[in-house]
Amino acid sequence: MQNKRRPTKTIIYLLLILLAIISSVPFYMMIINATRDTKDIITGFTFVPGSSLIDNYNTMMGYVNIWNGFKNSLIVAVSVTVLSGYFSALTAFGFAVYNFKGKNQLFLFMLLMMMVPGQLGLIGFYELNKTLGLLDTFIPLIVPTIASPFVVFFVRQYLATTLHSSLLEAARMDGASEMKIFHTIAFPIMMPAVATMSIFTFIGSWNNYILPLVILFSPEKYTLPVLMGFLKGSQVAQNLGSMYLGIAISVVPIMIAFLFFSKYIITSIGAGSVKG
Amino acid sequence: MKKLDYKGYYFIAPFFAIFLTFNLYPVLLTFYYTFTHYEGYGEPQFLGLDNYVRILTDSYFLEAFINTWQIWGLNFALQLGIALFLAALFSDLRINIKGLGFFRAIFYLPNLITISSVAILFNIMLDWHYGSVNQFLLKLGIISEPINWLNQPFTAQASVALILTWMWFGYTFIVLMAGVAGISKEYYEAALIDGANRWQTFIYITLPLLKPIMLYIMITSLIGGLQLFDLPMLLTDGLGSPDGSLNTMVLYLYNQAFRYGNYGYAATIAYMLFLITVIFSGITFKSMYREAKVTKKRGNK
Amino acid sequence: MKKVLSMFLLILLVGVIAGCSDDSSTSDNGNNTDNNTNTEENNEEKDYSGEVLKVWSFTDELEDPITTFEERNGSTVELTIVPIADYPTKLRPALESGVGAPDVFTGEIAFLKEWTDRGYWENLSADPYNVDEWEDDYVPYVFDLGKDSEGNVRALSWQTTPGGIFYRRSIAEEVLGTDDPAEVGEMMSSWDKMFETGDKLKEAGYRLFPDEGAIRWFSKSEDPQPWVNEDNELVMTEAKLNYFDHAKTLREKDYTAFAPEWSPSWFAAMDGPVAYNGGWDEVDSEASKDNQTEVFSYALPTWGLHSVLKPNVEETNGDWAVTSGPAPYFWGGTWVGIYSGSENKDLAWEFVKMMTHDEEFLTDWALETGDVLSYLPVTDEIKGDFSEPFLDGQNNYEFFLEESKKIEPGIVTKYDQQIDTLLGSKVIDYVDGKVTKEEALEEFYKAVKNAYPEIKTP
Structure with missing residues (x-):
């Protein structure tokens, strides 16, 4: 048995490493290219970094203040992640635990609305925000994500396997209010699901392009993807190294954040299974 | 049947307040456009049901419908297969694979890059003469002459499906693992004691308990897959070349609206797509639900 | 089925309510905007220092002219660059609603003919601009392309792109x-x-x-x-x-x-x-x-x-x-005009004038960039001096x-860009041997008809 298992394990690891390489090659290329100049990039790809990182950085900063965009993106993405995580947990809890009139219809309604293709809603959304006086603010980018059907759907599905009504009953016996039960008992149980979805929400918001492009007018409010678009339309587009550097600056930090966050999920998963 | 509890409304109220404020108006406006001829500016002209009559006889839409299913089907099968395989590996107590956090993060990397960067990247890699994909396959001797990937309907569709798999298998894997994490370790330990093999553990413990998460994956992937458009748009000429094989439903919608200015018709396509999504989601729900019943019965035995 | 039906009814019901409230608030808002416009117009002065002009474009080629412009009259220009692929997406909602719109925006040949007829650009043939008087100073096809279907000039271009x-x-x-x-x-x-x-x-x-x-x-x-004649027929x-x-x-x-x-x-x-x-x-x-x-x-x-x-x-x-x-041909080109809803038309006009009708500026511009100008008084002066x-x-x-x-002049229609693209893709199919010429032509007509149902194809 022992002899048989060793090679299997090696093969599995080799397979995983191969998959990991396939997944990370474009990333590596991007980071390497951020340190090379245009001529080198055109001639082909190498695995060795170039020496033009500082030049590329200066060229790029001559056009846009990428750190300001970084700050804006961070404000938006963090707010979105927190709001959508909290309110989705709240909504999913409401759907999973209570039995009320029209519950199934409302859930179905929510599911139906996420099936409508969104491409054409842009003009209506713009007009709505014009009416509400919210154009050129972060609010249209942040507040609507309180209603994130996909996240609610996921957390509810997760609760279906993990939440036991006995836990809630016990808490109610102790005289805890419903909100308190949600915050102290249900939310920790939902945490792995919320955290998982938070990654996607954060990245979705971080990469969101068309909405901020249309909603924001003031350059000092531009988010990173809009600034990258700005770069694409300018002379910098000729300087491929600077373009790659811009993309790298917008991606690498979230990659690092993600790695940390990923660790956190594992800990919360551990906590979850102890309770379950 | 539990007794009715109005407190649930408090919990879902914020969601629906925001939802109705921001989402409903655009959605209904779009619905109104389906009955009009509207070019995206000025006043829409009322047409009645003309757009609906047109879409039922539109061969381009039918083509788009078939293409979307072909691309999504291939992608989904591969993506779910890989993700399930990985989930089975990592949930197996016996082999006890280390580094879940690391691999999970790495597998998710392709999803971090914006779709336009992905398209640029693969455009270069799939180039007939200069692309690294052909260079690589030629060097290995797998093919004897370069393949013009994006010029043949089959290879073009397969390319898109594979790129999508590459982008999304990590996501599906993460979601599956979140579900696996919700399964109590006791089940696995019990299975181990009972002498269940790897396959049995996966089929009889992991899969049934993952059912709600699987349903989530099925439904969201279906919705996302049927709305596939940016990759086909960016990889070739944006019209669905070669031979219309990359003309997906939302690409068609997009072109009708933003290329040709037929907003009303584009809105009709959106609602047809909505209907199609509803129907297929319904079928998925129904079949998953029936299976769930069957498993439960088996469990009782 | 019943559930779905009741859901639709609910959607419609809520929609009607939402629709009503939206309408009322829209009109309120509209009034406010009008008031603002009036006050600002009253306060206007001839000196432009401290004023802000918003310019949108899809390249950064206007950056240097803007610096010149700012130095000349003390105003501040905010240039927003949007990549060409997203330019219409960004412009359309702003121009349609008038909120957040620029004072001056450029248009590429691909959208030019669509936009001249939408009233987005101010009519430059009317008072106080009267640009019709300038017609003889420009390369004919360039001047002609900036006109709407009634012959009014909506946008001008400083360059010609043969x-x-x-x-x-x-x-x-x-x-x-x-x-x-x-x-x-x-x-x-x-x-x-x-x-x-x-x-x-x-x-x-x-x-x-x-x-x-x-x-x-x-x-x-x-x-x-x-491509399309007055009777809406495709001309092959x-x-x-x-x-x-x-x-x-x-x-x-x-x-x-x-x-x-x-x-x-x-x-x-x-x-x-x-x-x-x-x-x-x-x-x-x-x-x-x-x-x-x-x-x-x-x-x-x-x-x-x-x-x-x-x-x-x-x-x-x-x-x-x-x-x-x-045969002679042209490819591309950038036109510039004043947004018809701008509250800053005087300054906007100063900018358009400098870009297209200012001998001193245009001479410098042409000598510096090598851009081929459409403004003949300047090109006649300098054309002999170039050696590349x-x-x-x-x-x-x-x-x-x-x-x-x-x-x-006078042969560009709003359909050109898209019909050219459709034709090109069918020609390539034929060249690749995927279809016969007849099939390619038939598919082309079908595609045109699908894109523009109003066009009659052979």
Whole structure:
């Protein structure tokens, strides 16, 4: 048995490493290219970094203040992640635990609305925000994500396997209010699901392009993807190294954040299974 | 049947307040456009049901419908297969694979890059003469002459499906693992004691308990897959070349609206797509639900 | 089924309520905006210092003019650049609703004809602009393109963008016995002569064009007629039908290098030999010499010299010249106008005037950038002084000015961009041997009909 298992394990690891390489090659290329100049990039790809990182950085900063965009993106993405995580947990809890009139219809309604293709809603959304006086603010980018059907759907599905009504009953016996039960008992149980979805929400918001492009007018409010678009339309587009550097600056930090966050999920998963 | 509890409304109220404020108006406006001829500016002209009559006889839409299913089907099968395989590996107590956090993060990397960067990247890699994909396959001797990937309907569709798999298998894997994490370790330990093999553990413990998460994956992937458009748009000429094989439903919608200015018709396509999504989601729900019943019965035995 | 039905009813019901409240608030808001406009107009002064002008464009070429403009009158200009692909997406909601819209915005030829008729741009034929008086000062087709369907000028352009054929002098010398633009132009002046030249080049191991699409401009302008006439009929000229055959000839006789426009090989072929039909080998390895070829010429317009050839060429710098093809054509161009809802029209007009009608500024601009201007009083003054080192000293300025005057005004329709694209893709299908010419034509008509149901196809 022992002899048989060793090679299997090696093969599995080799397979995983191969998959990991396939997944990370474009990333590596991007980071390497951020340190090379245009001529080198055109001639082909190498695995060795170039020496033009500082030049590329200066060229790029001559056009846009990428750190300001970084700050804006961070404000938006963090707010979105927190709001959508909290309110989705709240909504999913409401759907999973209570039995009320029209519950199934409302859930179905929510599911139906996420099936409508969104491409054409842009003009209506713009007009709505014009009416509400919210154009050129972060609010249209942040507040609507309180209603994130996909996240609610996921957390509810997760609760279906993990939440036991006995836990809630016990808490109610102790005289805890419903909100308190949600915050102290249900939310920790939902945490792995919320955290998982938070990654996607954060990245979705971080990469969101068309909405901020249309909603924001003031350059000092531009988010990173809009600034990258700005770069694409300018002379910098000729300087491929600077373009790659811009993309790298917008991606690498979230990659690092993600790695940390990923660790956190594992800990919360551990906590979850102890309770379950 | 539990007794009715109005407190649930408090919990879902914020969601629906925001939802109705921001989402409903655009959605209904779009619905109104389906009955009009509207070019995206000025006043829409009322047409009645003309757009609906047109879409039922539109061969381009039918083509788009078939293409979307072909691309999504291939992608989904591969993506779910890989993700399930990985989930089975990592949930197996016996082999006890280390580094879940690391691999999970790495597998998710392709999803971090914006779709336009992905398209640029693969455009270069799939180039007939200069692309690294052909260079690589030629060097290995797998093919004897370069393949013009994006010029043949089959290879073009397969390319898109594979790129999508590459982008999304990590996501599906993460979601599956979140579900696996919700399964109590006791089940696995019990299975181990009972002498269940790897396959049995996966089929009889992991899969049934993952059912709600699987349903989530099925439904969201279906919705996302049927709305596939940016990759086909960016990889070739944006019209669905070669031979219309990359003309997906939302690409068609997009072109009708933003290329040709037929907003009303584009809105009709959106609602047809909505209907199609509803129907297929319904079928998925129904079949998953029936299976769930069957498993439960088996469990009782 | 019942559930779904009741859901729809609910949606509709809520929608009606939401719709009503939206309407009322919209009108409130509208009133407020009007009030603001009035007060601001009253406060307006002739001195522009401290005023802010918002300009939107899709490139950064306006950056230098803006600096000049700011220095001249003390105003501040906010330039917003949106990549061309997203430009209409960004503009449309802002222009339609009037909120957050710019005072001045540019338009590329692809959207120009659509936008002139929408009232987004101020009517410049009316008081106080009266630009009709300037008509004789501009290259005719450029001035004409800025007009709406009633003949009112909505936008002006400072540049003209006629095209030519850029070719390699050394190859011309070797194969054709001359590198003189006039003589080479003569060898390209008709389809037959062009194919004859292609044949000679092929014998010597060169390729006439990088791809078949290179000839589309000549086919389009050989018999200049609008794509769609007043009766909404698609006009399929003999020349356009011949485009299919000419493209097929290029492919079958091997006059092209399989390097599609904007692809890596297309750029690579500008600067030396490229691998032909098997580019996976190292480009400079001796073994693959047989598989290599060099491209003789590219059909490119004025801007092609500065933004396509120059940045991608190193080895062949100075080895180029430009001449005319079988027919004169133009490709691209940027127009500029005032947003009709702008609250800052005086300053906006100052800016448009400087960009298109200011001799001092335009002279500096042309000498600095080499941009071929459409404003004749300036070009007449300076056109003799140009000598382009990249083209071995040739005066491309004079050449392009002559070409631009040959271009027929009044044939561009709002459909052009899309119909050209559709035609191009069907021609390539035919050239690739996927369909017969009849099938390709039929598919083309069907696609046009699908895109624009109002157009009558043959």
